[in-house]
Amino acid sequence: MYKYPEPLKKLVEQLMKLPGVGRKTADRLAFHIVRLSPPEALRLSQAIQEVTSRLQLCSHCQNLTEIDPCPLCSDPARDKRLLCVVESPADVTAIEKSGAFKGCYFVLHGAVAPLQGVGPEDLRLDRLKNLVIQRSVREVIISTNLTVEGNATAVYIADLLKPLNVQVSRPACGLPVGADIEYMDPVTIEKSISGRCKL
Amino acid sequence: MYKYPEPLKKLVEQLMKLPGVGRKTADRLAFHIVRLSPPEALRLSQAIQEVTSRLQLCSHCQNLTEIDPCPLCSDPARDKRLLCVVESPADVTAIEKSGAFKGCYFVLHGAVAPLQGVGPEDLRLDRLKNLVIQRSVREVIISTNLTVEGNATAVYIADLLKPLNVQVSRPACGLPVGADIEYMDPVTIEKSISGRCKL
The missing domain is CATH 3.40.1360.10 (Dna Topoisomerase Vi A Subunit; Chain: A, domain 2)
Incomplete structure (x- = not known):
């Protein structure tokens, strides 16, 4: 039985752990990555490394940030x-x-x-x-x-x-902008009517 | 205007270069990768590196392989x-x-x-x-x-x-197995009829 070369198999396994990536998508991504030039592949792999090594959680708001406190928490205008x-x-x-x-x-x-x-x-x-x-x-x-x-x-x-x-x-619950009432689900319609606003 | 932290922005840019990955998918993948543990992120980034560094083209058939000639070309049974x-x-x-x-x-x-x-x-x-x-x-x-x-x-x-x-x-052209003729495109139907086989 023919098998993928080991490095390709490993990459497909790793890619399949990503959300929404099944076997076929992982294959397609892997075959694309194989064709990347070494510097391009390096950029992608470094970006993955850095996102876990350089980002931390803001000690105030718990958002992802490079510096603590994050730009939003340290913005005097907010x-x-x-x-x-x-x-x-x-x-x-x-x-x-x-x-x-x-x-x-x-x-x-x-x-x-x-x-x-x-x-x-x-x-x-x-x-x-x-x-x-x-x-x-x-x-x-x-x-x-x-x-x-x-x-x-x-x-x-x-x-x-x-x-x-x-x-x-809690933010208002109702029909989204541009909604076609004909196609909205009954629960959203119910919420939008029970929470109706005066004109 | 709020921006992503730099490493996250870079990762999203890199992911958007993959086939079939637009802005939203890249965001979703990036937010998933951020939450990986450092060893998990390392495995993914190494797999990307190795697939470009360890694979080469077979000098006979040009398929991707770790060893040259590839297992298929060196298999005496083929x-x-x-x-x-x-x-x-x-x-x-x-x-x-x-x-x-x-x-x-x-x-x-x-x-x-x-x-x-x-x-x-x-x-x-x-x-x-x-x-x-x-x-x-x-x-x-x-x-x-x-x-x-x-x-x-x-x-x-x-x-x-x-x-x-x-x-x-050239491999035969016609209706795929399991095909519902009602939904097949006219060109395939034409090919399948002009290339019909005797029963």
């Missing part, structure tokens, strides 16, 4: 008393792109998911609590995903912050 | 006088999986594509010619893709080999 709690660093990027938020963040790096063995104790919520107290935060917007796990996490955090006398909110 | 010409090493794997071929290969690493500036002179066809003469090959099966470029390459190679008095063939 409102330190307004906090947005998100599940991942990618959520920070998405919210920043919207330009709608000028406060600081707290990145959970996950959500409560009992079936995957992730409990509230894994989300460093003690640090969130400390940050709220230390900065005497005015409002916490809990922007976890609108999934079962995200909602459960939001409820848990709201309960946790209750004794601190801080306002807790 | 028919050296039967040659299958393919566009890429991935094609060798696909044909080997079928188990239908017991000869040797010749990998072109491309196809004639004038619009991309790939002419016949880029495909090392002189080496193919030499191999056919040297091994006194009996039959060459030209298994380039059934695309415009693959077909043009097949015609060119057939012409090239004509003076050598070797049999030249």
